[in-house]
Amino acid sequence: MKIAEGLYMLKLGVxxxxxxxxxxxxxxxxxESIVLIDTGLEGDDQRExxxxxxxxxxxxxxQLNKIILTHQDFDHIGGLHGILEHSDQSIAVYFHEDERPYIEGEKELIKVKGKIMPSLIKLIMKIELIQLLEDKEVLNILGGLTVIHVPGHTPGNICLYHHKSKTLIAGDSINIxxxxxxxxxxxxxxxxxKAKDSLxxxxxxxxxxxxCYHGGLFNMNANHALKNLIKSL
Ligand SMILES: [Zn+2]
Known part of the structure; x- marks a missing residue:
């Protein structure tokens, strides 16, 4: 579904x-960029x-050349390794610095006991770079995409804001x-x-x-609804 010029919402049945x-x-x-934000679950069918x-x-x-992960939860990073393995070109992978040990397979995922991701280093040839994001960083993607660090759901959880279309890519911070x-x-x-405070x-x-990664698009008087929600939490 096209939301704005160059910005699309995808829908994965899982x-x-x-x-x-x-x-x-x-x-x-x-x-210059084809960017996927969050990758769904693992598996060939999901990738297809x-x-x-x-x-x-x-x-x-x-031609996908950038992947941004809002956080470490498996429904967001599950597809990552399969996409990297099957790509013929290098893909830059972006995530917040506080998610690094989990996504790079050094520590077990905080919500899945015993689950350690395979090392990303193995795939390093396919990864142009791993870019660690910081709060308020503005990525030069589609005219400007701001990183908003909203810890609580996970330590390095982020939202992204696309300035031109006034679109908030909320990850799991806001649901419908x-x-x-x-x-x-x-x-x-x-x-x-902490998650509520971050909002x-x-x-x-x-x-x-x-x-919303869980819930899809909300665009009915969104500014008002968002501000009301945050004040009510
Ligand atoms: Zn999720």
Missing amino acids: TMSMGKTFLYPTLLVDH ILSRQFEENGVDFS MGNKLAGPNPIFTPDLE KKLLDFDVENII
Whole structure:
């Protein structure tokens, strides 16, 4: 689904602990970058769906050259290794510095006991670089994409804000429940108080579209709804 020029919301059908549901990764395209934000679950079928959705939006999946991970949870990073292994070109992988030991396979994922990701170093030939993100960093993608560090859901959890289209790519920091915006899911948020507090950073942004990884697009008076939600938490 096209949200704005160069900005698309994808939709992946998956089966998770709560049953069948959808995940909504984001695709950004400009003259030098084809960027996927979050990668879905692992598996060839997931990668094929991603590839098909790229094509439906007129984008060649084999030209993907950047992946941004909002955080370490497996529904966000599960597809990463498969995409890197199957790509013929190098792909830059971006994530917040506080997620590094988990995503690089040094520490077990904080919410999956005993789960250690395979080392990214093995795939280093395919990775142009691993770029560690910092709060307030502005990436030169599609005219400007700001990193917003919102710890709590995980230590290095981020949202991204696309300035031109006023789109907040919320990851798991904001969800949609029954057509309404909701905060982070308490079941999957180890430090809920910190997560709620982090959301205050979003008050600085003028938001017209919100893409929730769980829930999809929210664009009905989004700024007002977001600010009300944050004040109510
Ligand atoms: Zn998630």
